[in-house]
Amino acid sequence: MPILEIFSQGEEIVTGQTVDTNAAWLSEQAVQLGFTVARHTAVGDKLGDLIGLLKEISERADCCLCTGGLGPTSDDLTAEAVAKAFGLPLAFDEIAYRQIQAYFSNRQRPMPEVNRKQALLPQGSIRLDNDWGTAPGFALQAGRCWFAFMPGVPSEMRNIFLERVKPLLPDRFVLTPSRLVTIKTVGIGESDIQQRLDGLQIPPSVQLGFRAGIDEVQTKLLFPADYPAEETAALTYTIAERLSSRFVFGIDGLTEKVGSLAAVVDKLMCETGAALAVVETVNQGLLSAKCMGSAWLKIAVFERSPSALCERFGTAVDENDLSKTGARLAKALQDQRAADFVLVQLHEGSQSQFRDKDRTIILYNTLLTENSFQQSRHILAGPIERKQNQAALFGLDLLRRHLQDNR
Amino acid sequence: MPILEIFSQGEEIVTGQTVDTNAAWLSEQAVQLGFTVARHTAVGDKLGDLIGLLKEISERADCCLCTGGLGPTSDDLTAEAVAKAFGLPLAFDEIAYRQIQAYFSNRQRPMPEVNRKQALLPQGSIRLDNDWGTAPGFALQAGRCWFAFMPGVPSEMRNIFLERVKPLLPDRFVLTPSRLVTIKTVGIGESDIQQRLDGLQIPPSVQLGFRAGIDEVQTKLLFPADYPAEETAALTYTIAERLSSRFVFGIDGLTEKVGSLAAVVDKLMCETGAALAVVETVNQGLLSAKCMGSAWLKIAVFERSPSALCERFGTAVDENDLSKTGARLAKALQDQRAADFVLVQLHEGSQSQFRDKDRTIILYNTLLTENSFQQSRHILAGPIERKQNQAALFGLDLLRRHLQDNR
Structure with missing residues (x-):
């Protein structure tokens, strides 16, 4: 498979003022296409750094998707860096210039003189017309x-990628798009999963990976x-079985796109x-907010407490x-x-236990439906927000298991 | 100033499954410290790439903050790559091992055998104790x-950086920290803010930036x-005044660290x-979850509806x-x-209006305290999750304004 890199230019990215969401978006596109x-590399507005990086990439990658540094101001250095790195002098592009003029006249604004710079493209490059902003892109x-x-x-980047760059790729690269299947679990950790898969033969052509998020692994x-x-289906189901349906709440990319645990519960409900x-008394609205x-x-x-809930609903509390x-x-x-259906979530443990990341509390779940009754008990650990989130997930998951078992 | 780089390891980052927010957060910290x-560089789980990159960085930067690849699974390669890149064999760290064991025993779970790997650290490195998860970090x-x-x-990364890494930096580097002041607003957009600052003279040595998040701008x-x-204070207050106290809920970095809108409300309450x-009827538990x-x-x-609420609390609804x-x-x-205090949030608009990202609903807020009564009305637009979140924020913000005005 051809090797691709992502390169972002911008002082606001390296200083952390902006999170580089472009890199993730372009990567996802590239992986699906078969790269x-x-x-990923991000550098600021130092010309030497830029030139060095472009040269490095030109030696080790087959394709590079670059964003940023095409604006009109003095810290927009990409075209100049390309010209110096590869010995391609900048040339005035008449069509690009007319497009930039049109952008301003369409908005009934005079074109500032600085924007003329955006019509200077490295010799021999293909112009990537920008119908969504001022600066054209270019490829070489x-x-x-x-x-x-x-x-x-x-x-602008997304539009230019989809409309201008993507159509050029199949002619330049031999691409075989791959297929991503994701097995989604809740209530089981990454290392536990790894252990359950121990000894399983996975063909070397299949890439296995894990990702632990807040809401699912x-x-x-x-x-x-x-x-x-x-x-594909056989290997997926073998793995899902090893992980157990107690923990697997959905499989993405095989027959359907399942989404989050809340989305799975939504569909079943x-x-x-x-x-x-x-x-x-324990997730403070988070379970319902997720729905x-x-x-x-x-x-x-x-x-705040089981006794307050009991009082509100006219029943007696048993603190023990x-x-x-x-x-x-x-x-x-x-x-x-x-x-x-009624879902009750109560917890044992003081407010200070709840707040203390080094102490645990106990969660008691009850699910009562028209014809069934189920309970589960979990130990919640970590910072208070984690305890809250785990409580919400365990509640939803009790519901999910009941619904899947009785489908 | 010492040169710093950020290095992220993870296949989920280079493939775009995860946006690398760690890099931006660490950069912001580093810039404030005076680096x-x-x-920024991100690579996946190919050992050769990792080794090459570590060597490169060791030659061109004074400091490197690295995240990822310390987990227990086979695609967590950072320690191994460090060992190979710098000829530092991995050694079993008894204390790290005991910490990992304690993490599991605190949760009343057996420690999976794979987690043993996380106690292997490159020879001569300093262990960075992780009180917030399983894997210790290390420095060298x-x-x-x-x-x-x-x-x-x-x-985990943020805690380890703040508690373990940051204290080690002043002894190793000559740093003259810059000062970051953040004016936090809710209810006003980025372009509105820019317009309000139009014509304001900001000295060239002061960097102005904007970041629009889900919960604040x-x-x-x-x-x-x-x-x-x-x-510093004068310029900050001039800008805050232009943005208006109706929208500014806090200023970070001048006299205090204010945190989120919920944290501001927490302190005032x-x-x-x-x-x-x-x-x-409208944020479905999200406001309370934020608290x-x-x-x-x-x-x-x-x-679900104003009438259901009125029935529950024994009062009469007026649908009009x-x-x-x-x-x-x-x-x-x-x-x-x-x-x-009682905060009531009701909404006008059907479920389909709520769900439709192109249609709006109207939010009615009421705040009743011992001696005051206030209402506000907002139009909520966009996808349903955005409407939900905006409702929660506007509710909290009504409370915040009341509390600040009556302080």
């Missing part, structure tokens, strides 16, 4: 590498384009037609048995016809 | 450059180390000693006047002694 993305071959230079403004399989569909009530957009979440109530208290609360809510 | 940040000098290796999980001023303190009840860790949020109730309905609900809650 191997080897490196230098050494081993084909470079495409685009503006740094995300909307992903096991990723990147299959080459010519990998047989049945074998819509199938049942049931409504849900949530009462809790935004759902029509089935009817009520969500947070109170939060499982029992959870069951009573769920029953009370159901009797009051609050909803078809 | 010149010259370059190689060639010209002092490297600090940290985990890629943002929360930041106007950033980077002052050189020798910039006089009074003039703690000063009052009052408790808050929130009832709403996690506060002791003053007593109750939060979400219901949600301001009136909000006032009635607040009064009912206060009469029931739910809390000292």
Whole structure:
């Protein structure tokens, strides 16, 4: 597979004033097209750094997607750096100049003289017309590498990439797009997953990767384009089975795009037609906030303590048995016809235990439906926001398991 | 000024699965400490690439902050790459091992055997204890450059940087820190801010920047180390005044560190000693979730419609006047002694309007305290998650303004 690099120019990126979202966007595009993305580099507005970097890349990559540094001001140095790095003098591009003039006249504004600079392109380069802003991009071959230079403004960059750069790629590179399958889990860590896959034979052409996010842990399989569909499915299901359906809440890229745990629950809840009530002391609204957009979440109530919740819903608390208290609360809510399903989340542990990242609290989940009753218990650790988020996820996941088991 | 580079390891970064926010965060820290940040580089999990890059950096930078690749799995290669690049064999670190064991035993989980790997550190390196996750970091000098290796999980990385790495820097580098002041706003856009600053004289030594996030828009001023303190304050307040206290909820870096809007509200609410009840139809628990860790949020109730809320709290809905309905609900809650302050958020608009990113809904806020009553009305636009988030922010901001005005 051809090797591709991403190169971003901008003092605002290296100083951390701006997060470089262009690099991630372009990488995702490139991977899907069939490139191997080897490196991202960002440099500021020092001409020497820029020239050095361009030369390096021209020797080690087959393609480089570049953003930024095409503006009219003195710290926009990309064209000059290209000219110096590859000995390609800048030439005035008449068409580019007319486009820049038109951009300003369309907006009924005079063209500032500084913008003339944007019509200077390295000799022999292809102009990448910019219908979405002032600065045209340009593309050229230098050494081993084909470079495409685009503006740094995300909307302009995306349009120029999709409309101007992407169509040029198939003629220049032999590309076989690969297929990404993602197995999504909650409640199991990355190292646990790794251990469950121990000893499993994965063909060397399939790339295995992991990504631990706040809301899920992903096991990723990147299959080459010519990998047989049945074998893709077989390997995916083998792995999913090893991870267990207790933890796997969805598989992306095989038959469907599943989204987050909340999206999976949303789909399953819509199938049942049931409504849900949530009462809790522990996630402080986060579980319900994650279900935004759902029509089935009817009520969500947070109170600070199990006893406050019991008082509100007219039942008795048993401080020594939060499982029992959870069951009573769920029953009370159901009797009051609050909803078809009731999810209760209570916790044991003081406010200072909750806040202390080195101390744990215990979460008691109760799910009562028309014809079933389930409970689970989890230890929550880490900073308070993590405890909150884990509580929300474990609550959703109890619901998800019930719905998948009773489908 | 010493030259610093940022280096991120992770296939998920080069393939665009993850946006590298660590690089921007670390750069901002480094710039404030007095480093010149010259370059960001991200590479995937190819050992040869990693080794080559580490060698390059050891020759051209004075300091390098590195993230990622310290996990337990086979694609976590940083320690191995360091060992090979600089001829420093990996040695088993007894203390690191015990910390990793403790992490698991605290969570009452067995330590998977793969995690043992995380206790292997390059010979002669300093261990950077990780109290926030499993993997310790490490630091070492190689060639010209002092490297600090940290985990890629943002929360762990930030803690390790602030608590372990930052204290080591003043002894190793001659640093003259610059000063970053951030004016934080909610309810006003970036181009609006730019327009309000039009014509303002800002000295060329002061760098002005903007960053628009989900929860706030930041106007950033980077002052050189020798910039006089009074003039720093004067320029900051001039700008804050142009932006108006209606929108500015805090200024970071002048006299204090203010944090998020929720953190500002938290501090102000703690000063009052009052408790808050929130009832709403529109942010679905998000406002209360943002207040996690506060002791003053007593109750939060979400219901799908104003009429459902009114029924629950025994008052009458006026579908044609949600301001009136909000006032009635607040009064009912206060009469029931739910809390000292009551915040009601209702919305006008169907579920399909809510979901449609091209249609708007109207938010009605009511805040009732012991001796004041305030309302506000906002139009919410964009995707449903944005409407939800805006509602939560506008609710918190009404509370913030009341608290600041009555301080």
